[in-house]
Amino acid sequence: MIEDEEIDLLLNDVFEIYGYDFANYSRASLKRRIIRLFALDKFPSFAELRYRVRTEEDYLKRFIEEITVNVTEMFRDPSFYKVLRTEILPVLGTKPFIRIWHAGCSTGEEVFSMAILLQEANLLKKSLLYATDLNPSVLEKVRKGIFPLNQMKQYSESYIASGGTKDFSTYYTANYGQAKLNEDLSEKIIISTHNLVSDSSFNEFDLILCRNVLIYFDKDLQERALKLFDESLGVLGYLALGSKETLKFSTIQARYKQLDKEKIWKKTM
Amino acid sequence: MEENDVKNRFKAVVIGGSAGSLSVLFEVFPALNPRLNVAIILVLHRKYSGDSSLSDLLSTKTSLPTKEIDDKDPILPGHIYLAPADYHSLIEKNYSFSLDVSEKINFSRPSLDVTFESAADTFGPSLVAILLSGSNDDGTAGLKTVKEAGGFIIAQKPETAQMPYMPQNAINNLEIDLILDSKEISDFINMLNQ
Incomplete structure (x- = not known):
């Protein structure tokens, strides 16, 4: 059994030696991940x-x-994605230029989903998609744009359910169990490390997506990240969170209006 | 177990179920004391449907406030919380929920083991864990952790379960405190309140 105090010591090391601060991550989830790694790599103590x-x-x-x-x-x-397609992109499309930030993008599946939506709406050419994560090795995967082929059947179903009408397999080339997404989808993706715990705002965006990332933060860190998004969004910009995440308890909430059912908020002032 | 032992000892009941468990809950929920003062946390295997209709349906069976968990929701006595589809539900030391979309466990997300283990870490001896009908292995490892943390573990009587495999697996591998049918489960939960 690993004690909470031991976790504290470990996290303190990671912060002091490497500068990664996990102190305000959701402790229950973090502890489970550490116990999992401890078992996976068979440490004696x-x-x-x-x-x-x-x-x-x-x-x-x-x-x-x-x-x-x-x-x-x-x-x-x-x-x-259906709401992005039918309600958000038509509004963003009236702008001369569209800047989108995927904060905590991990291996980039959502970034490429967005690139497909933009391409289908004929907006990709005037868009820039910033893909950031604290973890350099997942960003390597975004750069490659290669995903397991066995996932593609499910992605294709979700794509169709989101209102997609093309043959999803035209978006990738299959090779040795891998699916390489078309190069033209990557052209407008800018990849960089960014840590929501410690880094600041770096641009102004029309749409920020941060889905199922805040669930790993405690309330204080959630508030920090939301303020960072607020500083990084232009007026009338949109913020999209995961289906179980909310702005409800944040100080920035007063300036935002939620769209119907989905977890998308519009900045109103 | 003597009634005196249970008075005020328990803060939360985590109920885990899979195939065949909904009919049990439809019997247990209407029988629950409307002034119950423990929290009930419900983790059910189900296919992702994109809506929250299951919590709406369950809330018609009880007068206790029932909701699907949102991230960081506080855990309040007398409330029923349903784990959302496609997330693991974990419990923080400050009695709130954290959600997690990490890998499936036992082919399941939500996994019963994940919530049982996390609840055991937070609630220790003040936790009751109940495993209902189902046809896979999920839940047994979690019940073991609950027991080791001093909690109380219950399995549905397999002969009353539509899918007896899941509770039977726990009974075969662990020292279960009580083996109950649905009527006895609601009686037990109501007794926590005395």
Whole structure:
């Protein structure tokens, strides 16, 4: 059994040595991820895990990769993408230029879903999609745009449920169990590390998507991230969160109006 | 178990179920004391449907306030919380929920084991965990953790379960405190209130 105090010591090491601050992550989820890694890598004691994290920078990379959750999919919650397609993109399309930020994008499935929507609306050419995550190794996967082929059947179903009318397989080339997404989808994607815990606003956006990322933060850190999004959104810009996340308890809420059913808010002032 | 042992000992009841568990809940819920003062946390395997109709349906069966969990919702006595589809539901030390979309466990998200284990860590001996009908292995490992943390574990009587495999698996592998049918489950939960 791993004690909470041991977790504190480990997280403190990670912060002091490497600068990654996990103190305000949701503790229940983080603890479960650490226990999982401890079992996965068969450490004889917690002290050994701590020593390895302290002394091996390569292992720190694995540690960050494993304790952060990098499960994502294309067109997750098709009804959400349907609203983007039918209500948000037509509004953004009236602008000369569209800037979108995927904060905490992980391996990029949602970024490519957005690129497909923009391409179908004939808006991709005047758009820029910023894809950021704290974890450099997941961003490598965004750069490659290669996903497991066995996921594509489900993605295709979600794509259709989101209002897509094309043959989804025209968006990728299958090869050795992998699906490589078309290069033209990547052309407008800008990839960079960005940590919502410690980094600041870096641009002004028309749409910020941060779905199922805030669930890993405690309320204080959620508030910090939401303020950061607020500073990074132009007036009449949109903020999209995960289906179980909310602005309800945030100080920024007063300036935002939620669209009907989906977790999309419009900045009103 | 003597009635005196249970008075004020328990803060939360986590109920886990899979195939065949809904009919049990439809019997248990109407029989619950409307002034219950423990929290009930419900984790059910179900296919993602994109709406919250199951919590609406369950709320018609009880006068206790029933809601599907949103991230960071506080856990209040006398409330019933339903784990949302396609998320794991975890419990923080400050008695609130955190959601998680990490890998499926036992082919399931929500996984019963994840919530049982997390609830055991927070509630320790003040937790009751109940495993209902189902046809897979989920729940047994979680009940074991609940028991090790000093909590109380219950399995549905397999002969009353539409899918006896899941509670039977727990009974075969663990020292279950009580094996109950649906009427006895509602009686037990109401007794926590005395």
